[in-house]
Each structure stands twice: as C-alpha cells, then as structure tokens.
Amino acid sequence: MLKALGYFVELLRGIWITTRHFVVNMWFHTLNLFGIKTKRKGAVTIQYPEQKKDLAARHRSLHRLMKREDGKPRCVACMLCVTVCPSECIVIEATEDPDPEIQKYPSTFVIDLNRCCFCGFCVEACPEDAIRMDTAKIDLAQTSHDALIFGLDKLLK
Amino acid sequence: MAKIFLDGKPVEVAEGTTVFKAAQQAGIAIPHFCYHPAFVPEGSCRLCLVEIEGSPKLELSCSTVVREGMKVSTQSPTVREARRGVLEFILAEHPLDCPICDKAGECKLQDYYQDYGLTESVFREFKEKREKKVRIGDKLILDRERCVLCTRCVRFLAEITKTHELGLFERGIHAEIGGYENEPVRNGYSGNLVDLCPVGAITDTDFRFKTRPWFLTKGESICPLCSRGCNIYIDYHPGFPRVPGSAKVYRIRPRTNDAVNGPWICDHGRYGFIDLQQKNRCQTLVWNKGERTAEWSWDKVLITIGERVKALRENGKTNRISLILTTWLTNEELFLIKKIFKDGLGVRNVFFADPAPGPEDGFLLRSERTPNRRGAREMGFDLKAPDLNALVPDTDILFIFGPHFAGISHDGAWKPALEKIPVKILVTSHLNELASTADFVLPAAFLAEKNGTLTNADGRVQKIAAIARACFDIRPESQILLDLAREIRLDDSYFGALSAPEAVHHELVKEIPFFGALP
Numbered sequence: 001m002l003k004a005l006g007y008f009v010e011l012l013r014g015i016w017i018t019t020r021h022f023v024v025n026m027w028f029h030t031l032n033l034f035g036i037k038t039k040r041k042g043a044v045t046i047q048y049p050e051q052k053k054d055l056a057a058r059h060r061s062l063h064r065l066m067k068r069e070d071g072k073p074r075c076v077a078c079m080l081c082v083t084v085c086p087s088e089c090i091v092i093e094a095t096e097d098p099d100p101e102i103q104k105y106p107s108t109f110v111i112d113l114n115r116c117c118f119c120g121f122c123v124e125a126c127p128e129d130a131i132r133m134d135t136a137k138i139d140l141a142q143t144s145h146d147a148l149i150f151g152l153d154k155l156l157k
Numbered sequence: 158m159a160k161i162f163l164d165g166k167p168v169e170v171a172e173g174t175t176v177f178k179a180a181q182q183a184g185i186a187i188p189h190f191c192y193h194p195a196f197v198p199e200g201s202c203r204l205c206l207v208e209i210e211g212s213p214k215l216e217l218s219c220s221t222v223v224r225e226g227m228k229v230s231t232q233s234p235t236v237r238e239a240r241r242g243v244l245e246f247i248l249a250e251h252p253l254d255c256p257i258c259d260k261a262g263e264c265k266l267q268d269y270y271q272d273y274g275l276t277e278s279v280f281r282e283f284k285e286k287r288e289k290k291v292r293i294g295d296k297l298i299l300d301r302e303r304c305v306l307c308t309r310c311v312r313f314l315a316e317i318t319k320t321h322e323l324g325l326f327e328r329g330i331h332a333e334i335g336g337y338e339n340e341p342v343r344n345g346y347s348g349n350l351v352d353l354c355p356v357g358a359i360t361d362t363d364f365r366f367k368t369r370p371w372f373l374t375k376g377e378s379i380c381p382l383c384s385r386g387c388n389i390y391i392d393y394h395p396g397f398p399r400v401p402g403s404a405k406v407y408r409i410r411p412r413t414n415d416a417v418n419g420p421w422i423c424d425h426g427r428y429g430f431i432d433l434q435q436k437n438r439c440q441t442l443v444w445n446k447g448e449r450t451a452e453w454s455w456d457k458v459l460i461t462i463g464e465r466v467k468a469l470r471e472n473g474k475t476n477r478i479s480l481i482l483t484t485w486l487t488n489e490e491l492f493l494i495k496k497i498f499k500d501g502l503g504v505r506n507v508f509f510a511d512p513a514p515g516p517e518d519g520f521l522l523r524s525e526r527t528p529n530r531r532g533a534r535e536m537g538f539d540l541k542a543p544d545l546n547a548l549v550p551d552t553d554i555l556f557i558f559g560p561h562f563a564g565i566s567h568d569g570a571w572k573p574a575l576e577k578i579p580v581k582i583l584v585t586s587h588l589n590e591l592a593s594t595a596d597f598v599l600p601a602a603f604l605a606e607k608n609g610t611l612t613n614a615d616g617r618v619q620k621i622a623a624i625a626r627a628c629f630d631i632r633p634e635s636q637i638l639l640d641l642a643r644e645i646r647l648d649d650s651y652f653g654a655l656s657a658p659e660a661v662h663h664e665l666v667k668e669i670p671f672f673g674a675l676p
Binding site: 076079104112 | 254256257288289290365366367368369371372397398400403
C-alpha cells in the first residue's frame with residue numbers, strides 16, 4: 001500500500017517538473033516574442049544533424065596530417081605520437097627519404113579510430129605540428145571496423 | 158695493490174690500473190665517449206676529467222694510472238664545471254635532431270646532457286652544415302653532423318679488424334670521419350661500428366628508421382649461426398594490436414662475454430639471424446595426401462602419428478623408424494629424442510642434416526654453421542650425414558627435424574628416395590621443398606622462441622630463452638616430443654615429469670654431467 005503511494009507521489013513530482021520547465025521556458029519565449037529583454041533565455045532544442053552547434057575553438061575531432069609547401073607530409077616519422085598514444089592506435093612505418101636534407105618520411109601512417117579515444121596527446125607530442133585534430137568532423141560512425149582505419153590518403157585530405 | 162681514495166672512499170686496486178677502471182670497480186660511473194675497454198685509451202673526448210689532489214690541472218681518468226695514496230674526486234664542482242664545458246662544445250656542433258635520430262633513447266650524449274648540461278647554449282653562431290647520409294659500408298650510413306669524433310670506429314677498424322677502412326681527416330672544426338679513397342667498410346664485423354658509436358652517427362640500413370629503441374624489449378640469447386655461440390641481445394617488439402605480423406625481432410646486438418665473443422659479434426650472425434627469424438617460416442600444421450591438403454589440429458595430428466608409431470611398436474618393428482636430425486635442436490630436445498627414439502624405441506638409423514660448413518674468418522665466425530654440434534656429440538650421437546641407400550629400404554616412418562635435409566641434396570636424389578618411404582613427418586621452423594614431400598608438417602619454434610641450452614664448440618653450455626612471442630601456430634620441439642611420448646605411452650611416469658625444458662635439463666645433467674656446467 002505504502003509502495004503504491006510512493007509510485008503515485010513520484011509520478012506527480014515528474015509531472016510537476018515537466019510542467020514547470022514548460023511554463024518557465026514558454027514564459028521567457030513569450031517575453032522574447034514581445035521584445036522584452038531578459039537575462040535568462042528560454043531553452044532551445046537543436047535539430048541535430050540537420051542543425052549543428054558551433055564547435056569550440058579548442059575542440060578535438062578527426063585527425064588530419066599537415067603538408068609541407070611542396071605537398072609532402074610534414075610528418076618526420078619520429079613516432080612520438082605512437083609513443084604517447086594511450087590506446088596504441090597509431091602505426092607508422094618510416095622510410096628513407098631520397099632528399100638528402102630530409103631523413104625519413106612516413107610510408108604508412110595508420111590511425112585506427114576503433115581504438116582512438118580522442119585524447120589529443122598525439123597533437124601535443126608532435127614536434128613538427130604535423131598532426132592536428134581540428135577538422136570539425138565528429139560524426140565518424142561507420143558500419144564496419146575497416147572503414148574506421150584511416151591511412152595516409154584519408155588523413156592527408 | 159695500490160690504495161687510492163675515490164671521492165673520499167678508500168679503494169684497493171691492482172698496480173697499473175687506470176683511475177677510470179678503478180672507479181668502475183668501485184661502482185662510480187665516469188662519463189666517457191672515446192674510452193672503450195677493448196681499445197687503448199685515446200683521451201680525445203675530454204669528458205672523463207677528474208680532479209687529483211696535488212695535480213695542478215684536471216687529469217684524464219681513462220689514461221692516468223693510479224698511484225699509492227692518490228686522492229681522486231670524480232664529482233667535485235670543478236670537475237662538473239669542466240664536463241659541462243666539454244659537453245657545451247660538443248653540443249655547439251651537434252644537430253640536436255633527437256626526434257628523428259635512431260640512437261635517441263640509448264644515446265650517451267643525451268644521458269650526459271641530463272647529468273651535466275641542462276644549460277642553454279651561449280653560442281649564437283650557426284651550426285656547421287655537414288653531410289647527413291654518407292654511405293661508408295654496404296649497410297652503414299654515417300651522419301657527420303651527429304658525430305662527436307670519439308674515433309671509436311677508427312680504432313675498432315685499426316685494432317680489432319685491422320682493416321683500417323676509416324680515418325679522421327682534416328683538423329679543428331673541419332675534422333670528420335671518412336674512408337680512404339672512399340673505400341667502403343667491408344669486413345665481416347662492420348655491424349659493430351653501430352654499437353660502438355656513442356651517438357647516432359653510424360646507423361645500419363637494417364635497423365635505420367624501422368622503430369624507436371624504447372619500443373623494444375631486450376632478451377638474452379645465443380647466436381645460432383655458427384658454433385662459436387656468441388652471446389647476444391635480441392631486441393624484440395611485441396607488435397601493434399591491429400597490424401597482424403608486426404611482432405618481430407628488430408635487431409641483434411652483442412652481449413659482452415669475454416670467455417666467448419668479447420663485446421663483438423660478426424655480421425653473418427647479426428644480419429643473418431633476423432632473416433632466419435622472419436623469412437620462410439613454417440606457420441601452419443599441414444597433413445598432405447595426394448591433392449588434398451587439410452589443416453588439422455595439433456591433437457589430431459599427434460594422435461595419428463602416435464597411432465602409426467604404436468602400430469610398429471606392437472609388431473616389434475620400431476627399428477624401421479628413422480631420424481634425420483639437425484643441430485639447430487637444443488641440448489634438451491636432443492636428449493628427449495635420445496630418450497624416446499634411441500633408448501625407448503631402439504631406433505638405429507639416426508642421421509644429421511646440417512647447413513653446409515662455411516669459411517672460417519679466424520676471429521669469431523667458425524666453419525660449423527649450427528649452434529649445437531658439440532652438444533649432439535657429447536650426447537653420444539654419431540653426426541653422420543644422411544645415407545639414402547641405408548635409409549630408404551629400412552624405413553617405414555621417417556622423422557625429419559629441421560629444413561636442412563633438402564639443402565644437402567645429393568643433387569635432388571632425396572626427393573624420389575623419400576617418395577618410397579610410407580610415412581614422412583617433418584618438424585621444422587622453416588619451409589622449403591621438403592614440406593611438399595612430407596606427409597605431416599609440424600611447425601616448430603625457432604631459437605628465439607623457445608627455452609633451452611646450446612653447447613658451443615668449446616663445450617660451453619649456454620642458455621637461450623623464449624624472447625619473441627611465437628606469432629604462428631607453432632610449438633617448441635620439446636613439447637612436440639613430449640606429447641608424442643605421451644601418445645605412444647612410453648614410460649608415462651618418466652616423461653610425465655618432464656614438462657618444462659628446465660626439468661629436461663635437470664634430467665640431462667643427472668645422466669650426462671658434462672651439461673651441468675651452466676655458466
């Protein structure tokens with residue numbers, strides 16, 4: 001009996017909260033409609049994905065590799081990102097660069113986004129500013145694991 | 158004996174010892190680039206300076222001999238100041254490209270900068286531009302910017318190999334290491350220059366850029382490419398989760414053992430080992446019959462082989478089993494083979510197929526190109542080469558260990574001869590034409606993937622350890638042999654107790670005390 005009463009009380013509380021939010025938000029929206037400036041704004045639902053919020057300037061999204069002026073990757077294959085990566089998702093294979101001024105370049109650079117936790121340590125570790133996470137691509141869902149393994153071609157785009 | 162005081166601590170050392178060696182014996186590390194225990198002290202890096210009481214200037218510890226009652230200070234403020242000065246001069250010309258330098262992580266210059274430097278450079282001049290990729294040997298690349306001119310490489314080629322390929326040219330800021338008439342460094346020990354170089358100036362193309370040293374796990378082992386049994390470190394990387402087959406051995410380095418190889422190993426072993434470890438590996442268990450090749454489970458294959466052997470045993474015809482062994486096998490495995498086949502089943506046809514002997518070089522490399530011929534001899538095996546005429550008519554089941562039987566060929570006569578033998582079982586770590594002829598192919602572990610001991614040509618019994626993880630469906634021979642012994646119900650109580658190679662070694666020493674002298 002007491003238990004059933006408890007349910008009933010909680011139900012009423014829930015209805016009260018919903019009603020309160022509706023009335024409060026409606027109140028501010030109505031004031032706004034009549035051009036009355038208030039400090040507090042009414043809550044708005046963003047219709048994602050049709051409508052997108054601006055990302056913060058220091059957000060972290062899909063990685064990209066930077067290029068030199070001549071189009072080669074800026075990466076020098078020092079593997080410091082591989083070293084710092086806590087989820088072991090970066091694999092680099094370095095190759096001798098034919099240019100005598102450049103020691104090595106990455107012949108493969110793979111980021112396994114299945115494992116990546118988007119901590120951004122790779123960006124911080126990079127001594128050449130060759131990797132950045134500022135593409136603003138955050139909708140990365142795929143239907144297969146393989147589609148989430150990004151190689152040089154995708155990362156350099 | 159002379160009594161000296163190192164940083165106030167009294168130390169007794171033999172007469173004629175240098176201050177550097179005395180400090181080393183007392184456990185005091187003195188920084189150095191040019192000093193190496195195998196060479197005569199050169200005193201060119203000026204980093205091992207110490208303060209000696211009564212001496213007006215700082216002295217070089219690597220070339221100063223101790224005197225009775227000498228008071229040496231290795232860490233006084235003057236000494237530290239002097240070392241910092243020396244480091245600053247070296248770093249004034251050093252490119253500081255540590256992030257792309259293969260030595261970073263195990264570089265002496267990095268370590269000493271941590272210990273003594275940590276200062277901003279006062280030099281405002283541009284650094285000298287030098288060549289960064291000079292090929293000085295078949296596998297060696299010299300970076301002249303990184304070089305600190307310790308001349309260890311020059312002295313190695315002058316004192317150890319006596320081939321004198323490199324020298325120090327020009328003077329002052331223009332001084333550089335180079336070859337005479339650009340002759341390449343071409344001797345069987347050129348790989349040691351990479352280990353000798355205290356900075357990343359000399360790199361070899363085998364390891365260059367492949368990985369970074371801090372990813373590698375180091376394991377102690379024995380070089381299997383000749384019967385010298387050089388002590389080595391195997392640097393192994395366990396691989397990345399999403400890249401199949403990325404687990405591999407990246408390099409081989411000498412492990413100092415003055416009784417066997419000193420601080421050196423030959424190029425034959427250094428570069429040959431990695432090829433052996435990675436190329437042509439036998440990866441899957443196979444049962445061949447006509448056109449059909451089915452992959453079986455280990456249990457099924459061992460039961461089938463066990464049944465064939467048991468059938469012969471019930472008819473009392475176990476002498477119709479023959480063995481072709483290799484001395485790539487460890488002492489423990491040879492002992493198990495002896496126990497199971499020679500003592501247990503009474504097998505008499507035992508042959509050894511080994512890689513062909515090569516030329517000896519008079520230093521480390523020996524002509525026997527397998528690690529354990531001495532061990533097999535001490536075990537009581539007669540190391541005779543396979544005799545096809547004796548083998549074929551008397552054999553119903555042939556066990557072949559190792560891939561070398563095909564190599565000794567008899568001009569390919571082994572192939573039709575093997576066809577006449579009803580059951581052929583190949584236990585091998587490497588694939589070759591033998592695999593297509595054999596009825597069963599059992600993938601076995603290579604020497605870096607199993608535990609055991611090897612006996613070198615001088616009778617020294619040395620341990621090898623499983624360092625690299627076996628990435629394929631492979632098993633060590635000792636396990637295959639023990640499983641087989643269990644399958645054919647051969648003295649269960651004896652073989653049941655021998656689960657690990659260590660237990661086998663214990664049993665081996667009990668029977669043949671020669672193998673007890675494990676250093």
